[in-house]
Amino acid sequence: MTALILVPLLPLLTMAIVTIGPRGSQDRRAGIGVLPLVAAWAGAVMIFVQVVSQGPVSIRFYEPGSAASLAFPIGFYFDRLSATMMVLITGIGTIIYRYSIRYMHQERGYARFLALMLFTIFVLLCMVSSANLMMLFVCWQLLTPLFSMLSHRYEHQPTLDGAFKTFAMWRTADMAFLAGIVLAYALYGTIEFQELFARAAATPFTLSPLPGLEVSGATAVTLLLFIGAMGKSAQFPLHLWMPGSLYAPTPVSALMHAGLVNAGGFLINRLAPLYGQSETALHVVFLVGGVTVIFGACMMLIQSDIKNTLGFSTIGQMGYMIMECGLGAFALAVFHLIAHGLFKATAFLNCGNVIHKARQDPVWPHAGHLVEEHELPRLTWTIGFVTTLLLPLVILLATHGVLRIPLLESQGTVIFLLFAWVTSSQAILTLTRLRAVASWKVSVAMLLTLFFVVFTYLFAAETFTHFLYPNPEDVARYFKAAALPGRLFDALVGATTLLMILTWVYLYAQAHGRTMSMPDWVATPRDRLYVLFMNQLSVDVLYAKLGRGVLRVAHCVDKRMLGRVP
């Protein structure tokens, strides 16, 4: 069993191959280095098969409960969640490494770059297979300087500013994570996952951080840990590092968007039993995720740069993932992060080629494209309108018990349907751009999209939920804890439906050359919102003001004391 830990260690072997040896053979060694990574992927698949067939495997190099090993309790825990993540990380890591060999070829510090990237993959593998909260935190922290180092460039000031911002934001989140661990240990006396969950369930604590304010121990711990997750997963308002980090080389962006940002989703999943004990924490998670989705999506729409567009798209997707966690659909979040990781790695690794190709051929990629027709066919519009509004009707009927769907507990089904609706609507609205294609084809594509997305959510995602959380009672408990008040949920569905209808009306009017006169109270805020989103809601300005404020106080202290007190 101990041999399983070789899988996380294999990237270190590649690192040794790349860094140790004469400079002349560097390229050959870098090529050979792919083999241990492929072996790591194969090993991860084997672990996956083993944990599915024989159950979780735990390997500890410390005495659980011993205070002596608190700072470095090295241990590995391979279960379905960690095995899934390991397959993803080793797979994407191998592809990105292979890509980097060519992409960074003849760059200054080539070997060091590859070594850092491999070490990051190693740390990620250790993080997802950590046996306890402290080892997870050790790896979590190590990612902060590693990514900062990967993003640094010697003399490029915007890159340096971005790296500084990333480091500062992540470290702030790390400190909240640390506070969460300290609180968890102080309340429950353990950092072992299973023991922590059991003790938190058995002995509920109530804390009073401020007069008149009482929170449960589980809520306080999970909220602090969630702030840690917010930093790595670029959740509002700790998302500001993301745009600045895009100056890093493309392989780093790919690794970041396909791997590192998923850390938040992984953390919440790993601690799902703890989050399941706190309704408040889950609601906060949902709220933060929701705000991040809106922010990321709006920001993405106004970008003119391909990497920035992808960056804000990631913020939105991470918000979506966190929102899923906030609704108790933990496994759905993992499903989402896998799909997003694969998609975003492909997109980033390809965007370098797109830019490169566009530089070589100025008319590319528009050459050969037909000019889009402006008219939106009536059939397309109608089918789109109906399909996007079909699901909210089903959701509302299911919520109020009119419609009984024998798939899961109704709350779970409703959550899955909700996400299926949002995803399919997004895809269907994108299909309306296909105006040169016959309207019946687009309409069929819309219907197929709807069925495909619903199938994916209700069967594939549900099957994945059963895979990750085999006990249906646990799943039901999480959904129950995360359930929003009925009226609020109805209002959310209603508001989204209204927004959808308005979008279709706007599309229809625009396609038929009709102008929509907006009243001032709509037009003025719309323009302001545009400017506000252009400036990223001025959150960075607020942070800068806060920083300047602290520095002003520090200067004031320094000047007043000068010559009198050292």
Add this chain to the structure above:
Amino acid sequence: MTDGSLIALLVAVPFAGAAAGFALWSRPQALKAWTLLVAFASLAGLMTIVGRFDDPVTVPLFLPLLPLVAFLTLLGQPAHLDNRAAWLLTLVLLGLGLGVLAGEDGVGLILLVLFFGLVGVLLYRYRSVSGAVPWWGIGTYGLGMVCAIVALIAVPPVSSVVFLVSCAILLPLVPFHGGYVAAFRGLPGNLPAFLAVLLPSLGFHGLLTLIPDLSESTVQTLAILAVAGMLYGSLKALVQSRVRLLLAYANLSFYSILWWHVAATQTVLPQATVYLIAVGLVTGGFLLAWHAVQARYGDVDLRGIRGVAYLMPRFSILVFLLALAVIGLPPFGVYSGFMGLLLAPALPLSGALVVIIGTMLAACWYFLGLTQQLLFGPHRPDLRYEDLCFTEAAALVMIVVLLVALGVAPPVFWNPAS
């Protein structure tokens, strides 16, 4: 405690080495080799007798640590005429430090008086380095002398209170930190780097003897002063452009965390010792690295030099590792010690924990700023960039290795009773 002859021997080796060193005054290379040899001999001698001390925790740890740090800081110095006095003074201070640690109450206090006096005199002697007479620092060490003398002749509780003040001067605590800052700012050569470990070690050792006798009001006062020290040290460090001062104030905030922990738990865990030694070592490492910069480019501030990452790779890697260590990242000793303090069983949950975490966060801010300012950005074309020489790099590498060893070694290793 051990017999008097042993203490005399401990103190005599470095003193005799310093005295004999004068014979090599005109040959800096030979003098440096001699001082290294003396520090090594002192270390080797201590390793053989360290088991004979009754003190179960700190003395066996600190006694070998001091000659080791003396050796490393001497090794990291260029063999230059200007550094000769600092080398010999390192041996003298080492002898006094060993005497304070190993001596019985009376002898230890007498040596402590001498120690305070010597550092005060040195601050006056080297006033030209900092440009002005550091009266605050000299006054603080003068106060330390007086307190040590009173502690020698008075009876408890007066002796305890004045000795606590002496400890607060050595292990910096607001408002007695002036001497510590002045020592960093004004002393030449490797002395600040050596004192970065020596002063806190002596203060902590003294504090250990006082913990059982501390009254409730004293403990509360210490806790308040410690929180004030964290805030004050962090704020002052944030605005420093002089590296030595930044390090001094950063240390004030770091050691205030330790003071608060001791006051809150009224115990000293092995992790506290790890934390103390690690902070001292990493600060010593930074001071050595900065001294290497000053040896090349003069007394510059942080704005005077930047962009050394590509041109001075050895220096840059080591400084970056030290920066990672000092902001409490694994696998270095500061991280292990800090986590050990925070996960102590008797630690009360209080608002001070927020300040502690804020202190570490502020440290991330200004240390990353320092590192980025120094290592990255456009380099100055008018400067000739010269990387660390072998001995400078070796000293820093050994410090980094020690920090990693402190970080990954289980805390029981530091508790001889276990």
